[in-house]
Amino acid sequence: MKALVYEGVETLGVRDVPMPELRDGQSLVRITASGICGSDMHAYLGHDARRPAPLILGHEAAGVIEGGPRDGVRVTINPLVNCGVCTACRAGRENLCPERLIISMPPREGAFAQYVAMRDENLIVVPEHVPLEKAALAEPLAVSWHSVRLGLEAMDHGLGQSALVIGGGAIGLAAALALKAQGIEDVTIAEPNDARRAYLIERCGQHAVASGTGSHAIVIDAVGYAATRAIASERCCPGGVIVHIGLGEDLGGLDVRRMTLQEITFIGTYTYTSQDFRDTCAAIFDGSLGPLDWTEQRSLTDGPQAFAALRAGAVAAPKIILDPWA
Known part of the structure; x- marks a missing residue:
């Protein structure tokens, strides 16, 4: 599959990489929209030791499940994976889980790629009337x-x-x-x-x-x-x-x-709880957060140029969304 790989400070390349391996309880998601986050920029600039090169960045994503019993279901991804059993998780404050992981941080590759493997409880079904480009905004909105x-x-x-x-x-x-x-x-x-x-x-x-x-x-x-x-x-x-x-x-x-x-x-404050993510998705789906028409769409192959433009302060739109298939 194709992926945008962070290779070093201010260096990105579109590369052929292996398909993700599915584990029990996971689905394969064909990514159709993936937003560039400020944390991706921090990594790109070499300011985030938690994201060493080489690494596939990106964690604001939506797409379609491919294969398995839910084949064809449109979803947006909660990229935070928690343990589910610690004190914070049991209290509904999963964002404070000491074992929390997020895609785009080792050992989990990110969503600037054509496919991502994600556990099923982290996938929120997107109604047909909501474009996946808007559903990809769920993470930053949350x-x-x-x-x-x-x-x-x-x-x-x-x-x-x-x-x-x-x-x-x-x-x-x-x-x-x-x-x-x-x-x-x-x-x-x-x-x-x-x-x-x-x-x-x-x-x-x-x-x-x-x-x-x-x-x-x-x-x-x-x-x-x-x-x-x-x-x-x-x-x-x-x-x-x-x-x-x-x-x-x-x-x-x-x-x-x-x-x-x-x-x-x-x-x-850092990230969000699972309930906050669900509440945010509901607000997207029912229009409470407005039309959400303030993104700029680019192809994954244009990813290096998009990061450079953001670095130069030359992007007016608050969010760039990359399409791995364009």
Whole structure:
């Protein structure tokens, strides 16, 4: 089969690789759409020791089961595999499982390929009326859905109902959509890139600005750099909540003194629970998250150029979807 293989820092190649081997309880999925994630970019830039070359990246995918009793069933993939028996799993917080694995991280190859083997409980059936290109957005949308749920659970709604999302990429836009779907209407996205900000306004119908202003009850940092954490610290209102999704860099930025004196809650969040993933899929399927028409489609063979364009900041669309068969 064909696959886009990460071969070294800023080096990708389309290669012929062996078909995945099926284990008990798994299905073979013929991938039709696979999104490029920020974590894929981190690996591409050599910033993720957990993803050493050579490796097939990609974990935001949808396709069709090929073979077996469910042959022909359209599915989207929850790429997180957990143990199912630890304290976190039994508590329904599978994203905190110490044994969790995700495709695109050794020993599991990723979904920038024509086929992926995935255990059946990680496959969500996609209704016929939903294009698989939209179903492939379930993973990044679930990251933001989970983050928003945690933030709203911790938020004192009596202190305000406004939200600031820092970063207008796929996770930031998804957070804005999830906030609105979960009841917060006053949402602003801070996005400094002129082309992306214009896209958010004109194509996605979002209230997007170059930099955040004012005070907000909930601030979601979908970037995760020291500079964006500093903005979050400044723009969160007293008693408010900062939800930190981004993994841009490890240290710096938080005004811990202000957060302490003003009783600002900080929540770090990673991925999603199985229930959050299912809830996100339901919101995609019933249209609660909008038309989801803000992706750019490219062929898998154009993958190296797509990564280079993202690296150069030359892509306005929040998400590029690769087609392994185009």
